[in-house]
Amino acid sequence: MSPPWWNSPSKYAARPIERRPPVDATRGSVAEADADPRRPLELVLRDLRTTGNGLGEREAQRRLVVHGPNELARRGSRRWPRELLDQFTHPLALLLLVAAALAWVAGTPVLTTAIVAVVVLNAAFAFAQEQQAERAVEALAAYLPSKAHVLRDGHRTEVDATALVPGDVVLIEEGDRICADARLVHGELEVDLSTLTGESLPAARSADRLDTRGPLLDAHDLVFSGTTCTVGEATGVVTATGMRTELGRIAALSQRTARAESPLERQVKRAAWLIALVAAGAGLVFLPAGVLAGLSWSAAVTFAIGLIVANVPEGLLPTITLALAVGVRDLARRGAVVKRLSAIETLGSTTVICTDKTGTLTENRMKVTTIWLPGGEVSPGVPEFHASAVVRRLAAAAGACTNAEPATPGHQATGDPTEVALLELAALAGVAVEPTGRARDRRTMFPFDPHLKRMSTLDRTAAGEESLRTKGAPETVLPLCTTLAGEPGPRPLTEQDRTRLRAVADGYAAQGLRLLAIAERRWEGSAPDGLTRADAERELCLLGLVAMVDPPRPQVAGAVARAHRAGIRIHVVSGDNGLTTAEIARRCGIGSPTSPIITGPELDALGEPELDALLAGPDEIVFARSSPEAKLRIADALRAQRDVVAMTGDGVNDAPALHRADIGVAMGLSGTDVAREASTMVLTDDDFGTIVAAVEAGRRVYDNVRKFILYIFTHAVPEVVPFLVFALSGGAIPMPLTVLQILAVDLGTDILPALALGRERAEPGLMDRPPRPRGRGVIDGALLARAWGFLGVISAVLVLGAFLVALAAAGWHLGVRTGPGSPLRHAYQQAGTTAWLGLVCCQIGTAFAARTGHASLREIGPFSNPALLGGIAFEIAFALALAYTPFLQPVFGTAAPEPWQLALIAPFPVVVWGADELRRAWRRHTSGPASHPHG
Numbered sequence: 001m002s003p004p005w006w007n008s009p010s011k012y013a014a015r016p017i018e019r020r021p022p023v024d025a026t027r028g029s030v031a032e033a034d035a036d037p038r039r040p041l042e043l044v045l046r047d048l049r050t051t052g053n054g055l056g057e058r059e060a061q062r063r064l065v066v067h068g069p070n071e072l073a074r075r076g077s078r079r080w081p082r083e084l085l086d087q088f089t090h091p092l093a094l095l096l097l098v099a100a101a102l103a104w105v106a107g108t109p110v111l112t113t114a115i116v117a118v119v120v121l122n123a124a125f126a127f128a129q130e131q132q133a134e135r136a137v138e139a140l141a142a143y144l145p146s147k148a149h150v151l152r153d154g155h156r157t158e159v160d161a162t163a164l165v166p167g168d169v170v171l172i173e174e175g176d177r178i179c180a181d182a183r184l185v186h187g188e189l190e191v192d193l194s195t196l197t198g199e200s201l202p203a204a205r206s207a208d209r210l211d212t213r214g215p216l217l218d219a220h221d222l223v224f225s226g227t228t229c230t231v232g233e234a235t236g237v238v239t240a241t242g243m244r245t246e247l248g249r250i251a252a253l254s255q256r257t258a259r260a261e262s263p264l265e266r267q268v269k270r271a272a273w274l275i276a277l278v279a280a281g282a283g284l285v286f287l288p289a290g291v292l293a294g295l296s297w298s299a300a301v302t303f304a305i306g307l308i309v310a311n312v313p314e315g316l317l318p319t320i321t322l323a324l325a326v327g328v329r330d331l332a333r334r335g336a337v338v339k340r341l342s343a344i345e346t347l348g349s350t351t352v353i354c355t356d357k358t359g360t361l362t363e364n365r366m367k368v369t370t371i372w373l374p375g376g377e378v379s380p381g382v383p384e385f386h387a388s389a390v391v392r393r394l395a396a397a398a399g400a401c402t403n404a405e406p407a408t409p410g411h412q413a414t415g416d417p418t419e420v421a422l423l424e425l426a427a428l429a430g431v432a433v434e435p436t437g438r439a440r441d442r443r444t445m446f447p448f449d450p451h452l453k454r455m456s457t458l459d460r461t462a463a464g465e466e467s468l469r470t471k472g473a474p475e476t477v478l479p480l481c482t483t484l485a486g487e488p489g490p491r492p493l494t495e496q497d498r499t500r501l502r503a504v505a506d507g508y509a510a511q512g513l514r515l516l517a518i519a520e521r522r523w524e525g526s527a528p529d530g531l532t533r534a535d536a537e538r539e540l541c542l543l544g545l546v547a548m549v550d551p552p553r554p555q556v557a558g559a560v561a562r563a564h565r566a567g568i569r570i571h572v573v574s575g576d577n578g579l580t581t582a583e584i585a586r587r588c589g590i591g592s593p594t595s596p597i598i599t600g601p602e603l604d605a606l607g608e609p610e611l612d613a614l615l616a617g618p619d620e621i622v623f624a625r626s627s628p629e630a631k632l633r634i635a636d637a638l639r640a641q642r643d644v645v646a647m648t649g650d651g652v653n654d655a656p657a658l659h660r661a662d663i664g665v666a667m668g669l670s671g672t673d674v675a676r677e678a679s680t681m682v683l684t685d686d687d688f689g690t691i692v693a694a695v696e697a698g699r700r701v702y703d704n705v706r707k708f709i710l711y712i713f714t715h716a717v718p719e720v721v722p723f724l725v726f727a728l729s730g731g732a733i734p735m736p737l738t739v740l741q742i743l744a745v746d747l748g749t750d751i752l753p754a755l756a757l758g759r760e761r762a763e764p765g766l767m768d769r770p771p772r773p774r775g776r777g778v779i780d781g782a783l784l785a786r787a788w789g790f791l792g793v794i795s796a797v798l799v800l801g802a803f804l805v806a807l808a809a810a811g812w813h814l815g816v817r818t819g820p821g822s823p824l825r826h827a828y829q830q831a832g833t834t835a836w837l838g839l840v841c842c843q844i845g846t847a848f849a850a851r852t853g854h855a856s857l858r859e860i861g862p863f864s865n866p867a868l869l870g871g872i873a874f875e876i877a878f879a880l881a882l883a884y885t886p887f888l889q890p891v892f893g894t895a896a897p898e899p900w901q902l903a904l905i906a907p908f909p910v911v912v913w914g915a916d917e918l919r920r921a922w923r924r925h926t927s928g929p930a931s932h933p934h935g
């Protein structure tokens with residue numbers, strides 16, 4: 001049987017497979033495409049003109065020019081004609097086209113042209129918005145560059161995955177995404193091939209299991225781009241990159257998958273349909289009513305069609321998609337890359353955040369502050385520290401039992417910050433660790449296991465002995481120890497020692513320090529072959545405890561306070577000690593002195609009902625020494641209570657919990673690729689504060705979508721009511737607005753202000769109100785009541801009032817004819833134009849009212865949305881052009897109003913906005929802090 005991967009002579013053995021200098025690729029192209037990666041390794045390496053030491057940097061650059069970047073070609077460019085066509089064939093557009101056909105049959109070619117223009121304009125607009133949204137989402141990839149570790153010039157280097165070339169030797173670790181097809185050189189792995197094969201169970205891959213038959217994807221010595229490593233470590237030589245990989249071949253065959261629709265988009269689509277149906281119903285009712293009121297059939301049909309066209313909200317959906325996409329793009333700039341548009345709305349309703357401690361609440365920059373030795377406590381750097389042989393032994397053991405790389409001139413340290421701190425300790429104690437020597441001396445490694453919470457290595461030492469070094473959480477290391485190191489020599493570890501050690505550990509932990517126990521076991525000569533982990537990690541000699549600080553990030557306390565104000569609870573789920581975690585949580589403002597601390601074993605002992613009861617309570621809980629499975633249980637229990645859960649994670653084992661939470665949050669800096677892929681949101685700065693900022697952004701985008709909907713729903717009432725009055729009065733009161741005038745509002749004056757509302761900044765108090773309940777629709781009763789029942793009714797009264805006043809001033813009274821040729825014709829057109837401009841004025845007032853759902857306009861400042869001011873300026877210019885341009889007047893049925901008529905409608909914006917301002921003030925007064933904006 002082949003030795004396990006950790007038994008290889010070194011972790012990334014820079015062991016030459018075949019000493020052959022790298023060859024200039026330009027002198028003979030690498031036969032990458034033709035080389036069968038399953039041939040004997042020597043032949044594969046020869047054809048790829050490489051060695052187990054990897055390529056030289058210059059050679060890699062040359063190959064990059066020859067082979068191109070390691071990325072999949074985009075196939076989207078040819079899809080746009082189809083996407084544009086889709087805009088004309090979706091059901092709402094078809095409904096409008098049917099209306100256009102009816103208008104043609106009814107003998108109104110102008111209306112037909114207008115409706116077709118509406119459809120074309122809408123399609124163009126929607127298409128442009130969707131393209132923009134797609135580009136915004138695609139641009140996110142730049143925020144999450146994929147990285148790969150390679151040997152270049154014999155050194156381990158991190159490069160962009162796009163820079164990988166055939167012949168590169170890649171280093172693959174647990175949690176990595178594999179970025180190119182590769183033949184394993186040595187090591188063993190388990191890989192998740194589900195992206196290629198759909199098979200979700202991990203498959204074993206090993207450098208030592210040659211496979212020359214069967215399908216390529218089943219070959220045991222090959223790994224493929226797009227898959228992930230779930231367990232193990234290996235090196236492999238890249239055999240194919242970019243479109244030549246198996247993933248590339250599949251991508252070349254398949255189309256890009258369609259973007260999944262978000263719940264918000266589904267809701268809006270349903271609402272759009274409902275409104276379209278209501279509009280069609282209103283149109284049908286109007287038809288007989290209009291005829292009874294004295295209209296000709298063709299005029300009645302025209303108006304019925306006008307009603308439908310005016311109220312079908314066909315532009316709603318793309319605008320909302322764009323608002324979401326813009327929200328996603330803004331968030332990415334702030335450090336949170338959201339992978340699905342729908343996540344942005346879920347984020348806004350988050351009720352619970354379950355966060356890690358290390359790196360999320362804290363800086364993840366460890367520094368050893370104190371060492372506890374059997375003979376007493378010592379701080380790094382003091383004279384006793386340098387003088388003590390036990391310190392040196394502890395520091396050497398701790399330094400050897402690491403995989404991190406220490407800092408060198410010009411290079412920062414890399415790897416686990418806990419280990420980097422231990423390497424720094426070793427250097428300070430005069431036993432600096434040099435990675436090549438460490439790799440050379442290592443015989444076996446039992447890697448860090450999140451359940452065991454410890455790691456061990458078996459190393460050859462200078463004295464010709466072999467030594468097992470173990471470091472890990474004191475709770476898991478102490479039970480394995482039987483002796484205690486001391487100056488004269490080890491002595492048995494007594495029960496009193498254990499009690500004392502536990503007290504010492506608790507004392508450090510209560511100060512928020514992170515603790516590691518360091519222990520050792522020595523063999524004269526060699527340790528027995530084939531030692532299992534359980535065999536090796538026993539009868540250890542405890543060398544001491546190392547306490548490290550990892551300070552809370554300075555901005556976390558503020559973010560926690562904001563989350564609390566926003567009604568969000570925060571539970572800490574950490575692998576660390578309970579007291580340490582509780583102290584860090586306390587410093588961040590999470591929990592109270594009476595908050596429960598539940599350790600892993602305690603959680604395991606809790607039944608589901610007890611866990612549910614615990615989580616249903618008001619407390620914020622510290623889950624300490626927890627396993628990745630604990631996260632899954634917590635996420636499930638919270639979701640069962642209809643909480644909306646954001647859960648952080650970074651390891652491979654966190655992937656199921658990240659999947660299960662409503663918002664899985666992965667760490668972009670310290671997390672594994674597997675966690676990143678399982679998550680919905682990736683923090684590019686690993687900072688807890690960014691999660692809260694993302695929640696805020698989610699709330700803002702959702703709010704803005706509602707503002708936008710409020711605005712475009714409101715105008716339906718002043719448009720429809722005059723028709724109803726006309727019909728109900730049996731034609732005695734003439735119709736103020738023409739169909740084309742209504743279309744001019746929907747598609748001319750309203751569009752830009754509506755879009756600008758979608759970009760409104762966060763309203764004050766946004767994070768002072770409780771989360772939106774799960775499942776509450778974006779269009780709810782409160783929004784409709786405000787749009788139709790309040791703003792709409794006020795606008796309708798004003799519009800109709802202006803019309804009647806203008807008409808009456810010209811001598812009109814009930815029943816007097818205003819049709820073509822009648823003496824009042826011009827006055828009627830002037831009155832109609834006054835009403836129409838009045839409607840535009842009401843919409844300006846509505847726009848200002850819609851800017852806030854709860855706060856007063858003064859709080860956000862009337863001029864703080866310049867796009868809205870620009871949109872309103874356009875709206876006014878457009879409206880005046882329609883009213884005063886001679887060649888447009890006959891088309892739209894307008895006539896220039898008298899100055900006094902303009903003066904009559906000029907205050908309308910203030911009246912509409914002012915009424916809503918008073919309503920909001922009254923609501924603030926009666927309901928206290930904002931609960932339901934727009935309600």
Ligand SMILES: Nc1ncnc2c1ncn2[C@@H]1O[C@H](COP(=O)(O)OP(=O)(O)OP(=O)(O)O)[C@@H](O)[C@H]1O
Binds near residue numbers: 357358455472577
């Ligand atoms: N590289 C390591 N080698 C050995 N032991 C470690 C190592 N890293 C952490 N430990 C021990 O395992 C414990 C759990 O570590 P883990 O990484 O699961 O959680 P954490 O980083 O402390 O906290 P969090 O889960 O909040 O990020 C630590 O408290 C420490 O005692």
